[in-house]
Amino acid sequence: MQQCSGCGQTISGTERFCPTCGQQLQRYQDNPSPVINTTIPLIPVHNSRLAIASLICGVMTWILFFIPLLLAIPAVICGHLGHSAVKRGNGAVTGRGIALTGMALGYAHLVLTVLGFCIFVAIVLGANL
Template identity: 45%
Template sequence: MHAPVRATSTLAIVSLVFGILGWTLLPWIGSIVAVITGHLARSEIRRTVDGMDGDGMAVAGLVLGYAMLALSFVGLVLVMLFFGGLVWFGLNS
């Protein structure tokens, strides 16, 4: 007797793939897509009566997407502070 095969959420796969792409080829676009599809995938998995696989992939995509967005924001703030400090130092010299 075979166990029933559970489907894997396509949105979860997309979230994981774009989460990885967000760290490699498509920094911000990939991360935003990963976050959106990750939330949609988790919602789809919870709504399904018979259960779907892919929650771990959706969470991984969410983590990768949010981490990339947060680190890029911190990096942008640091660059702005650095160049702002250079301008301030140049004006006061």
């Protein structure tokens, strides 16, 4: 049962308008329809390939430590590109942590390589003086 908000008439049917004053009635449902979960992504989510490449290069840089810059620079570059791909992906592309880990491994290896080179040069120049 409904009551018209305009004239107060009690209406028991399924009318859309009040038969007395003609005002549109609000519809009330006893059993509302089920709520559809709209948070389910419609586009399949996948990891950024560049982020994965960055992580692989970053890990391999530390395993193959005797090749200093061969994999550290691609780890950093792929990490930055993968991170920006995740930002642009609007939720369809994941792998932010993977890209950051690959970048961190690459940057750490570059810093240690430069530091080791500076120490090596200082030792060689110090021995010649």
